[in-house]
Amino acid sequence: MGGSKKVEEIVENFVVEIERDPVILAYFDGADINRFIDKLSEQICHRTGGPCEYSGDTMEQVHGGMNITEADFNRTVDLLINAMNKADVPHPLQNKVLRVLAPTRDEMLYL
Structure with a gap:
């Protein structure tokens, strides 16, 4: 993947993408963004x-x-793809990242 620095870059890019998307940003109202960054980095x-x-x-x-x-889950996946593109993650590696994160979909939707 490129090590912890690459993961951190992706997550930081992802936060910027979220900040620019008012629909997805609404889900983060009141969230501890530093904790989000730490835990998402750990998870990835x-x-x-x-x-x-x-x-x-x-x-x-x-x-x-x-x-x-x-729809919002899929929109967030698009933001993650944008974040990986900005971090120059090659598309085959992006697909691998998405494949290992995909099982979390059912753990997030409609709860």
Whole structure:
């Protein structure tokens, strides 16, 4: 993937993408953005085979009550793709990242 620096770059780019999208930004109202950055970095590192352990809450705990729609979930995936593009992550590697994150979809939607 490119190590922890690359993961951090992707997550920082992702936060900027979220900040520019009023629909998705609304889901982060009152969120601790620094914690979000730390835990998402851990999760990406862990799920892509890095040495990190994810120490955050379950996806159900984090997203419960948010009523995330499939359209908004897909929109967020697009923002993550934009973030990876800006970090110069090659498309085949992007597909691998998305594949390992895809199982979290059902843990986030309509809770």
